[in-house]
Amino acid sequence: GAGVSQTPSNKVTEKGKYVELRCDPISGHTALYWYRQSLGQGPEFLIYFQGTGAADDSGLPNDRFFAVRPEGSVSTLKIQRTERGDSAVYLCASSLSGEETQYFGPGTRLLVL
Amino acid sequence: SQQGEEDPQALSIQEGENATMNCSYKTSINNLQWYRQNSGRGLVHLILIRSNEREKHSGRLRVTLDTSKKSSSLLITASRAADTASYFCATHSGGSNYKLTFGKGTLLTVNP
Numbered sequence: 001g002a003g004v005s006q007t008p009s010n011k012v013t014e015k016g017k018y019v020e021l022r023c024d025p026i027s028g029h030t031a032l033y034w035y036r037q038s039l040g041q042g043p044e045f046l047i048y049f050q051g052t053g054a055a056d057d058s059g060l061p062n063d064r065f066f067a068v069r070p071e072g073s074v075s076t077l078k079i080q081r082t083e084r085g086d087s088a089v090y091l092c093a094s095s096l097s098g099e100e101t102q103y104f105g106p107g108t109r110l111l112v113l
Numbered sequence: 114s115q116q117g118e119e120d121p122q123a124l125s126i127q128e129g130e131n132a133t134m135n136c137s138y139k140t141s142i143n144n145l146q147w148y149r150q151n152s153g154r155g156l157v158h159l160i161l162i163r164s165n166e167r168e169k170h171s172g173r174l175r176v177t178l179d180t181s182k183k184s185s186s187l188l189i190t191a192s193r194a195a196d197t198a199s200y201f202c203a204t205h206s207g208g209s210n211y212k213l214t215f216g217k218g219t220l221l222t223v224n225p
Contacts, residue, residue: 004155031211042201042215043156056212091155100144100210106155 002026004105006092012111013082021077021108025094032075033102034067035091043091049075050097082112119202119219127224132189134219136202137182143205145178147187150199152219159187159200192223 013019025032030051035043045059052072059067060083064082069075079086089109093102120135136145144163148156162169162178162185169176175188189196201222203213 033211034134034215037212040217042203042217043213043215045212048211059212089154093156095211100205101146101158101161102213103158105158 004092004094004103006090006105006108008108009106010111012113013083014070014113015082017082019079019082019110021079021090021110022044023075023077023092023094023105024090025073025075027073028096029094029103030072030097031095031102032069033093033095034075034077035093037089037091037107039088046077059091079110082110084112086110087112115180119200119216121219122217123220123222125221125222125224128192128194130192130223132192132196132221132223134200134221136185136187136216138185138202138204138216139183140177142180143210145176145185146203146213147174147176147185148201148203148215150201151197156201159201173212189221190220197223 007022033051034046034111036046037043047055047067049069052069064080067077089107091104091107095102118137120193126132142164144161146161147159150156160171160176162176173190178185199218201215201218203215
């Protein structure tokens, strides 16, 4: 079956703008995760959804970042008033409920000018 | 914050040689996983070893875990040019079975 997909692949925006990044998890996976990866670093956890609810959003850096998963499938990561420091690859992953192995999407490379 | 530290940061070998990468971590873990990443994009899950296991094999991959030293190693035997990628260790820790904490990775280059 299809893996995790993310759109767009690349996003270039200007400082201060609003962006939305989309994630389509593997069908049937109830758990969904967002990570952020800066150049030369490993991914860092942002938020975890179990179904429609955010079970852990402790990794979101500040209140400019918000994520939703209204129907328990597709998720959108929203960043308000983008800053140059937000430039990174944003990775989405999904897993079966309670399963430890996470399956990652190809990521969205965000560049804030 | 980063939990693990991979060593070396970069490794360059010839095709056919073995590649060994190490990972150290700081807190107690439930399990440790290794992922591969090509060209800075999506990660591919390679192998998971639980805290009560010492060694695990999958094809050309061999992973060891030493919880007393808080370290793990990934061995890739008979490397191929297609193995060129960044390799990350990741842990579930602190009672969490969902939040993965990654190291900084080892960049492996396999020269044909």
